Structure formats: structure tokens, C-alpha cells
Amino acid sequence: MGNASVMAIPPLGSHELGTEAIPSDHYSSQAFFEQEKENIFKKTWLMVGRESDVAEHGDYITYFIDALEVSIIITRDKHGQVNAFYNACTHRGAHVLTEPCGKAKFMTCGFHGWVFDAEGQLADVPGEDLFGDFDKSKLGLKPVSVDVWGGFVFINLDPKPSVPLKEYLQPLNESFDKYLGNKDWTWSYGWRSTFNANWKLLVDAQIEGYHVDQTHRNTIAGAIPGTYAPADVYPDSIGVPARVCAYRPEEMMGIQTDVALLSAKHGATSLYTKSENEFSADDGAGVLNDDHPLWIFDAYLLFPNVVLFIQKGQILVQRTLPISPDKCLWEVDFFHTGEIENFGQLFNSEQGRIQIRDVLTEDLYTAEGIQMNFNAGIIKEIHINRQEIPIRAYYHRLMSAMKGTGE
Ligand code: FES
Ligand SMILES: [Fe+2]
Structure with a gap:
């Protein structure tokens, strides 16, 4: 473990994918949706x-x-x-x-x-x-x-399929395959719901750190300040356009409830603070960034509809499926390693579950209002900054996939 004060947080994204506004009609157009069905949902993994x-x-x-x-x-x-x-x-x-x-x-x-x-x-x-x-x-x-x-x-x-799955998921290599494929991962809990929003809006909500300070001002903003959530893009990848990462600040800011602090003594599911008792599936080398003392998780966008959060001792999978241009099914599932062996760990697990429920509620409540403004033609384009670069990478990938070649 290094010294927190000398471990730099990776920089935010660049403008390498451009700065122009992105049109919003791909979230609301029936014609675009019909093409998505053919060129994306019938062609990709x-x-x-x-x-x-x-x-x-x-x-x-x-x-x-x-x-x-x-x-x-x-x-x-x-x-x-x-x-x-x-x-x-x-x-x-x-x-x-x-x-x-x-x-x-x-x-x-x-x-x-x-x-x-x-x-x-x-x-x-x-x-x-x-x-x-x-x-x-x-x-x-x-x-x-x-x-x-x-x-x-x-x-x-x-x-x-034009590309084998393993190749499709590069740069996620054998280390990820092995780590995520560990038989010890056990389903912990999950939720599913329908939203009156385009399926991609629920993905957008999870792949940038710019929203954290405002959206999560009542929950985790102090634990993951927006500037501690940098991103990477993978322009050469077919199935993994980008990831967003999360780090803790050296000094905790904002809200840390006594309950969250107590919970963190007993397990890894609380995002609020560094856990004293983390457990992990075997062999996270090359997958977990846990030699960085401030690292919390990496969240990979798997095109077209998955956000895969990898955290020490826990993985979270969010999937969305289209129903119509402005309606989708949203599902999230959590997996953990190890058995709950005592009341402290049970307390940690339950506290983590309630906390993440609140955080996800904050994340997703904006989607339906956005959809209304797109449907009504009031907002015709959106503006993407350097920290939101995964959304631009997602859009680029979407538009290339719409050519229908499966790549
Ligand atoms: S046995 Fe399946 S439709 Fe008749
Ligand atoms: Fe969020």
C-alpha cells in the first residue's frame, strides 16, 4: 500500500473525441429505434x-x-x-x-x-x-x-457473429475473465423496474463522474467527489467504449453518518469510507486497482447496454433493455464473495444495500424528465465535457454500430 498523499488520481478525460454538441434524436426517434433493433440488438453480444x-x-x-x-x-x-x-x-x-x-x-x-x-x-x-x-x-x-x-x-x-465474444470485450483480458468468472461470486440482491426513458439514458447516468457532487449531494458526494471520478475511453475496442473510475479523497468530506462509519468496520459494501475488513475473490491482479489506497471501483461500459462495476469484494451489473424509444426495462444485480459469518458483516451488507438503493434512486430519477424534453423537441442537443467523455465514446460507438456490420 502506498502513501495516499503521494498517489495521484488519474487525470480526467481529454477532448480526443471532439467537443461538438451531440444531437438528442437518437433517444427519441422511432425510426432510429427501429434501426437499433436491427443493427444493434440483432448484431451485438x-x-x-x-x-x-x-x-x-x-x-x-x-x-x-x-x-x-x-x-x-x-x-x-x-x-x-x-x-x-x-x-x-x-x-x-x-x-x-x-x-x-x-x-x-x-x-x-x-x-x-x-x-x-x-x-x-x-x-x-x-x-x-x-x-x-x-x-x-x-x-x-x-x-x-x-x-x-x-x-x-x-x-x-x-x-x-462478426466478432468472437472474447475479442469483442477487449481490452478486458484473461485476468478479468478469470476474476469475474470465479465461482465464489454469489448473487446478493438486485432490483428491476421499467422507466419511461430511452434505454441509453439509464446507461448515460452511470458512466460519468460529473454528476456526483450535485446528484449525490445528500449521500456519497463526500466520499467520491466528482473530480475523483476520472474516465478512460477505448476507441479501438468494439464492445467496451469506456470506463469511469472512482477514488476516495485523502480527507473525507461531507456526509459520513455514524451508521456508515460503523458499517465500514465490518465489510466492504459501504462506499463511504475505507473498509477495515475487505474480502475479495482470488487473484484480482490486473483487475483491481487496490494497490492505490484511494481506489474504490472501476465501472466498464459494455456496449450496448451494460455497466459493470468492479469493486474489491463486490461486483454490480446494470443492464437496460429497450421496450420502445421512450420506455425501457432496467435491472441491477449485486454479487459478493465470501459468506456472511457474523452480525457485523450482515449489518455491513444491509447498510450497503440501503445506501446503494438511495444512490441509484438519485442516479436515475432524472431520466424521465430528460426523455420528456427530448420527446417534446425542446432539447435538440446535449453538451458533453471532458469528465463526461464516456458518453461521447458511447455515442461514437452507437453510431458506428448503426452501420449494421456488428462492429
Ligand atoms: S407442441 Fe408446441 S406448438 Fe404444438
Ligand atoms: Fe451516480
């Missing part, structure tokens, strides 16, 4: 869950992309392979599975009882001799491209 959600043969989750009216089955077969299929029975098109998760080594369609195995093969047809010329081997579930990285399952609706 989408995070759909954790590999541990389908830990054993027959475990499944279903994933619904509202804007596309597409439901996907993710399951694990008897060989241990994770597979993905359109949730579409090849008999007459019903959803084969109707629950968000479950276990079914054989998936039975609820309409007429066609049965599919976890490799998608049509295994049984009631009254098969009622059909005429019939080849079951040609009537398996339609496959969807799927891969696993960092313990997360990603799908791609492009049957032949």
Missing part, C-alpha cells in the same frame, strides 16, 4: 445472465427482449455445454418455456406436448404417426449464438 444460473444439466433461464418480441432459452446440456435457443416450438410456434428460470432436462411445450432435449433436439412427438412425411431431426429448436466470459452468459442473435 448481449449479457443475459450468470453461468451459475444454469449450473447443472437442465437448468434454464429465459430471456425476453421486449422490443424484438423475442424470447430466448439458455440451458446446459448433458455434456456441460451452455446452449441458447429461440423459445419457439417448431410445431406451431408456441413458447416452449414460460417461466423465467427452472430445471428441465427435457423441455415440454405446453400446447401439444412436443419435447426437446437440452441440446435443442426434438426428442418426442405425441402421436407422431398422425403426421405424414416427418423428420424429427430437422425440427429441433432454432439455435442462438452463445458464449461465456467472466462467468457471464452472452448471446448474439446474429447466427454468425
Whole structure:
């Protein structure tokens, strides 16, 4: 551990991506939204869950992309392979599975009882001799491209993705894959909600530090002053346009409640102050910046719709999914390592959960008002400063993805 007073906070972003105002119509235009569905949500890698959600043969989750009216089955077969299929029975098109998760080594369609195995093969047809010329081997579930990285399952609706997932996620390298894929990560808690806002606005809200001093003036502004939240952009990356980082000030400023200070003695989930009792998944070398005494977390934007926060002992995944140009589904999930072993750690966990609930509420409440002003045509462009550079990088990536090449 170095001396806090001599460890510099990295500088804020530059203007390397330009300074011009960004038009706002990509948040509100129906025509743009239709193109996003085709060129982004049918072409890029989408995070759909954790590999541990389908830990054993027959475990499944279903994933619904509202804007596309597409439901996907993710399951694990008897060989241990994770597979993905359109949730579409090849008999007459019903959803084969109707629950968000479950276990079914054989998936039975609820309409007429066609049965599919976890490799998608049509295994049984009631009254098969009622059909005429019939080849079951040609009537398996339609496959969807799927891969696993960092313990997360990603799908791609492009049957032949233009870029493999591992390459798509560069500069997140094998160290990230290993660290995030550690089996010790356990789901802690999460929330989901719909917002009357474009799906990208909920991403924008999490990828810059400029808002912290004002938005979080009643909570964490003293713990992460805006100038302690620099950013990096990765113009050559296909799937990771930018990250924002968070550091503590040398001297805590602003609000530190007695409850938060007490909580910090017992675990890592409080952002308010340096914890005295942090735990971590093994081998965070090259992932965690924890040799910097003031570092709190890095948050990576995974194009198109994920913000992945990596903190010592905790990861946070925010995902948004489009419903319409001005409506989206927002989900957030927290994962921790280690078991809660005593009341102090339980207290820390609960305090962290309540605190982050308040912080997220502060982060997201602006989105619906912004959307109204875009929809009404009152605000036609937005202005982005150096500290908000991830938003400009996100916009650049969006516009290149809209060419529809998958890159
Ligand atoms: S639609 Fe599935 S068995 Fe008929
Ligand atoms: Fe925030």
C-alpha cells in the first residue's frame, strides 16, 4: 500500500473525441429505434445472465427482449455445454418455456406436448404417426449464438457473429475473465423496474463522474467527489467504449453518518469510507486497482447496454433493455464473495444495500424528465465535457454500430 498523499488520481478525460454538441434524436426517434433493433440488438453480444444460473444439466433461464418480441432459452446440456435457443416450438410456434428460470432436462411445450432435449433436439412427438412425411431431426429448436466470459452468459442473435465474444470485450483480458468468472461470486440482491426513458439514458447516468457532487449531494458526494471520478475511453475496442473510475479523497468530506462509519468496520459494501475488513475473490491482479489506497471501483461500459462495476469484494451489473424509444426495462444485480459469518458483516451488507438503493434512486430519477424534453423537441442537443467523455465514446460507438456490420 502506498502513501495516499503521494498517489495521484488519474487525470480526467481529454477532448480526443471532439467537443461538438451531440444531437438528442437518437433517444427519441422511432425510426432510429427501429434501426437499433436491427443493427444493434440483432448484431451485438448481449449479457443475459450468470453461468451459475444454469449450473447443472437442465437448468434454464429465459430471456425476453421486449422490443424484438423475442424470447430466448439458455440451458446446459448433458455434456456441460451452455446452449441458447429461440423459445419457439417448431410445431406451431408456441413458447416452449414460460417461466423465467427452472430445471428441465427435457423441455415440454405446453400446447401439444412436443419435447426437446437440452441440446435443442426434438426428442418426442405425441402421436407422431398422425403426421405424414416427418423428420424429427430437422425440427429441433432454432439455435442462438452463445458464449461465456467472466462467468457471464452472452448471446448474439446474429447466427454468425462478426466478432468472437472474447475479442469483442477487449481490452478486458484473461485476468478479468478469470476474476469475474470465479465461482465464489454469489448473487446478493438486485432490483428491476421499467422507466419511461430511452434505454441509453439509464446507461448515460452511470458512466460519468460529473454528476456526483450535485446528484449525490445528500449521500456519497463526500466520499467520491466528482473530480475523483476520472474516465478512460477505448476507441479501438468494439464492445467496451469506456470506463469511469472512482477514488476516495485523502480527507473525507461531507456526509459520513455514524451508521456508515460503523458499517465500514465490518465489510466492504459501504462506499463511504475505507473498509477495515475487505474480502475479495482470488487473484484480482490486473483487475483491481487496490494497490492505490484511494481506489474504490472501476465501472466498464459494455456496449450496448451494460455497466459493470468492479469493486474489491463486490461486483454490480446494470443492464437496460429497450421496450420502445421512450420506455425501457432496467435491472441491477449485486454479487459478493465470501459468506456472511457474523452480525457485523450482515449489518455491513444491509447498510450497503440501503445506501446503494438511495444512490441509484438519485442516479436515475432524472431520466424521465430528460426523455420528456427530448420527446417534446425542446432539447435538440446535449453538451458533453471532458469528465463526461464516456458518453461521447458511447455515442461514437452507437453510431458506428448503426452501420449494421456488428462492429
Ligand atoms: S406448438 Fe408446441 S407442441 Fe404444438
Ligand atoms: Fe451516480
